[in-house]
Amino acid sequence: MEKFLINGGVVLRGSVRASGSKNAVLPILAATLLADSPMIVRNVPDLRDVKTTVQLLSEMGVKLEHDASGVIQVDSSQITEFTAPYDLVKTMRASILVLGPLLARFGQAAVSLPGGCAIGTRPVDLHIKGLRALGAEVEVEGGYIRAQAKRLKGAHIVLETVTVTGTENLLMAAVLAEGTSVIENAAREPEVSDLAHCLVAMGAQIEGIGSDTLTIQGVDSLAGCDYSVLSDRIETGTYLLAAAITGGCVKVTDTQPNLLESVLLKLEQAGAVVESGDDWVQVDMQERRPKSVSLRTAPHPAFPTDMQAQFSALNAVADGVATITETIFENRFMHMPELQRMGATIEVQGNTAVITGTPQLYGAPVMATDLRASAGLILAALAAQGETIIDRIYHMDRGYEQIEQKLTQLGANIQRIAC
Ligand code: EPZ
Secondary structure, eight states, rough: OOOEEEEEOOOOEEEOOOOBBBBHHHHHHGGGGGGSSSSEEESSOOOOOHHHHHHHHHHTTTTEEEESSSSSEETTTOOOOOEOOHHTTOOOGGGGHHHHHHHHHHHEEEEEEEOBBBBBBOHHHHHHHHHHHHOOOEEEEEEEEEEESOOOOOOOEEEEEEEEOHHHHHHHHHSSSSEEEEEEEEEOOOHOOOOOHHHHHHEEEEOOOOSEEEEEEEEOOOOOOOEEEEEEHHHHHHHHHHHHHOOOEEESSSSSSSGGHHHHHHOOOOOOEEEEEESEEEEEEETTBBOOOOEOOTTTTTTTGGGGHHHHHHHHHHSEEEEEOOOOOOOOHHHHHHHHTTTTTEEETEEEEEEOOOOOOOOOOOEESSHHHHHEEEHHHHHHHEEEEHHHTHHHHHHHHHHHHHHHHHTEEEEEEEE
16 A cells, blocks of 8 residues: 655745646546547546546446547447446445436436445435436435436426535436426536536537526437546645645646635635736745634535645644534544644534644654545645655545645655555
């Protein structure tokens, strides 16, 4: 199992390029199942979850050519299999995203129930309820979601909870349904909008993109298109936090500052000087200690839950006391005990953590539990005095392309060790 060995205390400076968004490319790759003709997807990040999705689609008969420059050519004209098997779904919950497109185009799908993960039980009841509203027969048996429909019919769906992949699954089902569908209380995450723009480029008719109400006029078929995936706003925010937590100055290029306004506001409150242009954003902490910033996670455009662990690390070394409230997932504080091992003063009360900043964290052996917790631990290790060894870093490789190369580019002392 590989680990990261980090010697902290270095002030990070420099520029890194944001990669394509994991949470945009996964639904867009699933959407290629809807296309009658070949498709090109660009700005695809080199991530474990992308490799898993490519394997999943290949096993269905999709032809994919993935080159080293982040371009995937996809041909879904010869699908032979409509199943997403347990052995793949258990490694990546987002495999559930093939359910909607398979049903929409082929009228059948068998997708393993994703099950929970470290951060929560992660139910998919809203996906199933929405597909049934669109006329699908959906049974859950033997650990699989088995769905079929002659042709889906447009429906008016009101989502009880804002769900990102739930919105994406239902959107991909509705685009080929007969008639009009409305999805209310839809997720407004930029990755949902990126999927919608891709679907429109394929010939779908969608109104209200970016809002919480999507209106879809079903069409008979969709063609392939040439689409470049959105940049990763969470990766961008993570590197900006690397500047804030080490007192340095980091510029992230090939990104979109308007996608993470709530994060940039919190960084300014922490005392960072934030500057941005059309496709870049820079945080300069001017070698100062950050100030504590309280936050509460919520659906976009509010503060993203995927940046909560990173701000937990920042608050651990900040001047003051902050409260962090996690409202999206029931178990997304797994990084807190690990930060405490590094000397952080944190008191967890239900879904709120009270973090009293300390001037210095100390390197220690810690364990990554999920993708974004890993990012929080790396940030803490970059600021800590001494050596930190982070175990189970396979979590990182799911969502951060070439993280040790990018951090080394900023001056960090990090190496991947096999042991
Ligand atoms: C997506 O997960 C992201 N993953 C997550 O990113 C992200 O944290 C999350 O959205 C919230 O923004 C991808 O896009 C691949 P949800 P998703 O459905 O869609 C409840 C990362 O680190 N819910 O929006 O699975 C659920 O329990 C990952 O990149 C139901 O109750 O999350 C949660 O409390 C982690 N029933 C809330 O909704 C359902 O059917 C939001 O979950 C579906 C969800």
